[in-house]
Amino acid sequence: MVGFSLRDGEPQHTFVCTTQACAASLNLSPSSLPAARAFSSISDAPNDLFNYSSGRWLVNNDLRLAERRREFDVNELCRRAAQSVGRTSQDIDTFVKLAEGGFNRTFLITMHGGFEMVARIPYPVTVSKLYAIASEVATMRFLRSSGLPVPEVYDYSPSSDNVAKTEYIFMELIRGTKLSDVWMELEEPDIVSVLRQPVQLESRMMLIPFPAGGSLYYTNDLEKVEGVHTIDENAKAVLVAAALKELAYLEKFGRPLLPFQRGRREAYGYKGQSPSDHIKNLERYLVIAPSLASKDSALHHFRSPAEQHHPENRGPARLATCLDPTQFLFAGVRGCLQNYDDPVSQALTPPSLPANMDKLDQSEHSHAMGLYHRGLVHFHYVKNTEQYNKLHHDALSDLVSMFIYRLFNQAGAPWEGETHALKTTLIEAMEMWGMLTGEGVPCPVAFEPEDLRKTKELSAKLQVADENFEGC
Secondary structure: OEEEEEEOOEEEEEEEOOOHHHHHHOOOOOHHHOOOOOOOOOOHHHHHHHHHOOOOOOOOHHHHHHHHHOOOOHHHHHHHHHHOOOOHHHHHEEEHHHHHHHEEEEEEEEEEEOEEEEEEEOOOOOOOOOOOOHHHHHHHHHHHHHHOOOOOEEEEOOOOOOOOOOOOOEEEOOOOOHHHHHHOOHHHHHHHHHHHHHHHHHHHHHHHOOOOOOOOOOOOOOOOOOOOOOOOOHHHHHHHHHHHHHHHHHHHHHHOOOOEEEEEEEOOOOOOOHHHEEEEEEEHHHHHHHHHHHHOOOOOOOOOOOOOOOOOOOOOOOOOOOOOOOOHHHOOOOOOOOOOOOOHOOOOOOOOOOOOOHOOOOOHHHHHHHHHHHHHHHHHHHHHHHHHHHHHHHHHOHHHHHHHHHHHHHHHHOOOOOOHHHHHHHHHHHHHHHHHOOOOOOOOOOOOOOHHHHHHHHHHHHHHHHHHHHHH
């Protein structure tokens, strides 16, 4: 049977409903439901579960939808979900689509008696599923065992080689108000309170000791993949690893691309950009990276060594690899909270509304309120970090560490038809070399004057394009 949800007063086809209660709510005869079956046998019903239905794309819509269509055995997935919490499939009341994100689709499973749980499966376009699911489960369970408020994982499969014919994670459902639903209406005291909570969680996570760099896995998951092993890393190895990864990719798969950001393509004459320039800049980065790791800083270190075991793990398997040793590479204000484009936020000055707010028209008023809200969020995140997470605040306050963090991220970012951000940051590194490494250390890279002039001209064109995009 078909269920509906209301959005802006209009019914939208959202999920398959297969229970007697749902049939009654839609004025359908209970006898039309299959006897002793948990799920509908209506031929069109599976498409609601298998297809992406949360939106459309202006470009390549059919391709994007095909990438997100995932068929699986609904009955077997639900049977496994029920088994993961000590139930049977006959205990299931409803199985409905809950949400769809960029990489996964989630379903809400409700049992007779009201117990609820979540089943999550990846889209076909999501790769590598084995690494992603195995690492996410190990990380969630580890953090939960360390006392952090993380949903419980009941069971998982990082492979589609099972009766459900899909990878999956079964986990606890956490009910609550979505922050995005109330975010822009929060007053300053509420913003302070809300931001205090992730800062305190970050502080607790940063105090967890790790012996090595990488991602968290159970060893019994990694045994399914050839060529995976645990290694110890130092700051220098971490700094170069991301760029080496990009070099390896570009040398094998690199081809000319138009810049991913369409608004910037005019600045490049609508011509595909060769990866050769980005390769050259990655090689420049690799030349200077060892010097960036040599600066004496309390932020360049491993936490104290400790082998991490998980009490819920089945059998002798342990967590195979751990988190990054270089704290400073993760120092920064999260993208959804940061407001670095505003000089007021950069200076950590409390934001204020314009003096002429009462004279602004509706559009100007909304824009000013948006800027003010972003400034408040940035300011109070940093102030809460200063109070509750000194290690992170020390990194945020260290201009050198923040610069290296930015350069490291750009060197490891996937190439999308532009090398400008990495190149301009390399130029900055050349200009502030003494601050980065100490006096008397010569900079091993240089740019020709003509190259610098052309780069500056391109920067101006791209700034106009970015401002136009932001205006839209």
